[in-house]
Amino acid sequence: MEPIREKAYAKVNLSLDILGKRQDGYHEVSMIMQQISLHDLIEISTGRQPGIKITSNKSKLPLNKNNLVYKAAEKLANYHQIHLQKESIIIHIEKNIPVAAGLAGGSADAAATFCALNRYWKKEVAENDLMDLGKEIGADVPYCLMGGTALAEGIGEKLTPLKVKTPMWMVLVKPPFSASTAEVYKAFSMESGNRRPDNQKIIEALSEGKLSTLALFMENVLQPVTTSMVPEIEKVQKKLLEFNAFHAMMSGSGTTVFGLFKTRKKAESAYGKIRKIYQETYIAHTIHR
Numbered sequence: 001m002e003p004i005r006e007k008a009y010a011k012v013n014l015s016l017d018i019l020g021k022r023q024d025g026y027h028e029v030s031m032i033m034q035q036i037s038l039h040d041l042i043e044i045s046t047g048r049q050p051g052i053k054i055t056s057n058k059s060k061l062p063l064n065k066n067n068l069v070y071k072a073a074e075k076l077a078n079y080h081q082i083h084l085q086k087e088s089i090i091i092h093i094e095k096n097i098p099v100a101a102g103l104a105g106g107s108a109d110a111a112a113t114f115c116a117l118n119r120y121w122k123k124e125v126a127e128n129d130l131m132d133l134g135k136e137i138g139a140d141v142p143y144c145l146m147g148g149t150a151l152a153e154g155i156g157e158k159l160t161p162l163k164v165k166t167p168m169w170m171v172l173v174k175p176p177f178s179a180s181t182a183e184v185y186k187a188f189s190m191e192s193g194n195r196r197p198d199n200q201k202i203i204e205a206l207s208e209g210k211l212s213t214l215a216l217f218m219e220n221v222l223q224p225v226t227t228s229m230v231p232e233i234e235k236v237q238k239k240l241l242e243f244n245a246f247h248a249m250m251s252g253s254g255t256t257v258f259g260l261f262k263t264r265k266k267a268e269s270a271y272g273k274i275r276k277i278y279q280e281t282y283i284a285h286t287i288h289r
C-alpha cells in the first residue's frame, strides 16, 4: 500500500489579544490566525512491529508519547474504538516548521495526523467531533484543522472563517532562542498596558485588501513579554522593517518574527539578505481556503 501523505501547514497570528484569565489557568483570547505555505509532511505507512512508531528527519523531536502526533493517533483510535496495540503503523514526520517557535508546528502535525489516519482507516468523523478531539490536544489544533484565515476566540477553539482579498508574502525569522508557550502566558499581566490589536479593523482591512490599514491595527500582546525573555526579537523586527516589510511582528508566543511584504519580489529580496544573518529564515505565502 502506498503511504498516505498529508501536509501540515504552519500558522502566524496576524493579531493576538488577551481578554482575561480563566480559573483553569488558560486565557481567553481574540486573535486572527493565518495559515501559511511553510509545512511539515505527515506520512502514514504500515509497519512490521505491533503498535505505533514515530520517525522524523529532525533529531531533537520527541518520538514517544509526548509527540503531539502520538497523542492525536491515540485520541482518534479511541474514538474509532481501534486498539492501537493491534495496529502496525509508522508515522513519519518530515519537519520543516521550526519547533517551539510560535508557528503551531506540533498542532499542525496533530491535525494532519487526524486527517491522514482517517484516510488510512477509511473512517469519517463529523467536523465538530474532530474539533473537540483536537482541543483536548492543544488550543491551536481546532484552528489547524480548519486552516485558512480565521478569528479565534475562547481559548482559541471558537473559530470564525474570514475573507481575505489579497494573499500576502512573508519572511519568517526564528531567532536562535525559544520560549515556552506556558511560561510566556504565565508571565503576561492583564495590567500590563501592552498595545492591543483592533481585530474588527483588521477583519475589514483583510476583506478590502487594504494592506497599509491592516498594519496600523496588528498587535500581539505577548510580544513584549517574550521580548523581555529574548531581546533578539526586537532586533529581528527592526531588520525586517529595514528590508522593506510593510509590517513585522512576533507570531503567537514567539520567538518567530514575520515580516509582511506587498510583493513576492520584495519578500524574496529581503529573504536573500536576512538569511545571511539568521540561519532559520523562511519565505512563505498565505494559504486561503
Ligand SMILES: C[C@](O)(CO)[C@H](O)COP(=O)(O)OP(=O)(O)OC[C@H]1O[C@@H](n2ccc(N)nc2=O)[C@H](O)[C@@H]1O
Pocket: 013, 016, 025, 026, 027, 028, 029, 031, 102, 104, 107, 137, 138, 139, 140, 141, 154, 155, 156, 181, 182, 183, 185, 186, 252, 253
Ligand atoms: C500562543 C498560541 O499559539 C497563539 O495561537 C496559542 O494560544 C497556544 O496554543 P497551544 O500551543 O496549542 O496551547 P496549549 O498546548 O493548549 O497550551 C500550552 C499552554 O499555554 C497556555 N495557554 C494556551 C492557550 C490559551 N488560550 N491560554 C493559555 O494560557 C497554558 O498555560 C497552556 O498550558
Ligand SMILES: Nc1ncnc2c1ncn2[C@@H]1O[C@H](COP(=O)(O)OP(=O)(O)OP(=O)(O)O)[C@@H](O)[C@H]1O
Pocket: 061, 062, 066, 067, 068, 069, 093, 098, 099, 100, 101, 102, 103, 104, 105, 106, 107, 109, 110, 140, 181, 252, 253, 254
Ligand atoms: N510533532 C511535533 N512537532 C513539534 N513539536 C512537538 C511535536 N510534538 C511534540 N512537540 C513538543 O511541543 C513543543 C512545542 O512545539 P511547537 O513547535 O508546536 O510549538 P509552537 O510553534 O510554539 O506552538 P504554538 O504556536 O501552538 O504555541 C516542543 O517543545 C516540542 O518538543
